[in-house]
Amino acid sequence: xxxxxxxxxxxxxxxxxxxxxxxxxxxxxxxxxxxxxxxxxxxxxxxxxxxxxxxxxxxxxxxxxxxxxxxxxxxxxxxxxxxxxxxxxxxxxxxxxxxxxxxxxx
Numbered sequence: 307x308x309x310x311x312x313x314x315x316x317x318x319x320x321x322x323x324x325x326x327x328x329x330x331x332x333x334x335x336x337x338x339x340x341x342x343x344x345x346x347x348x349x350x351x352x353x354x355x356x357x358x359x360x361x362x363x364x365x366x367x368x369x370x371x372x373x374x375x376x377x378x379x380x381x382x383x384x385x386x387x388x389x390x391x392x393x394x395x396x397x398x399x400x401x402x403x404x405x406x407x408x409x410x411x412x
Contacts, residue, residue: 309348309391310371312361320383336361339378343370
């Protein structure tokens, strides 16, 4: 499974839902949503700044991350941006690969 970070911001309707359910209520709802695509929610953090909420999820495939992003955004309560997270071992594997690349104009 791969790890993904979902950076989200609440819309006006989403904030109304947050005020009605509270933070733990929304955490439970989003945990269930992540589990519905075969994933696990590893982190759930509210924040000040450009994003209101960060989720760290372990998901079985890119299609699961895409499905979550599309369906959550389509509901209209949150805007969503997704980032694939890489471990140090992922980087070691990438560094070990031989890549043939030609500079433009070379």
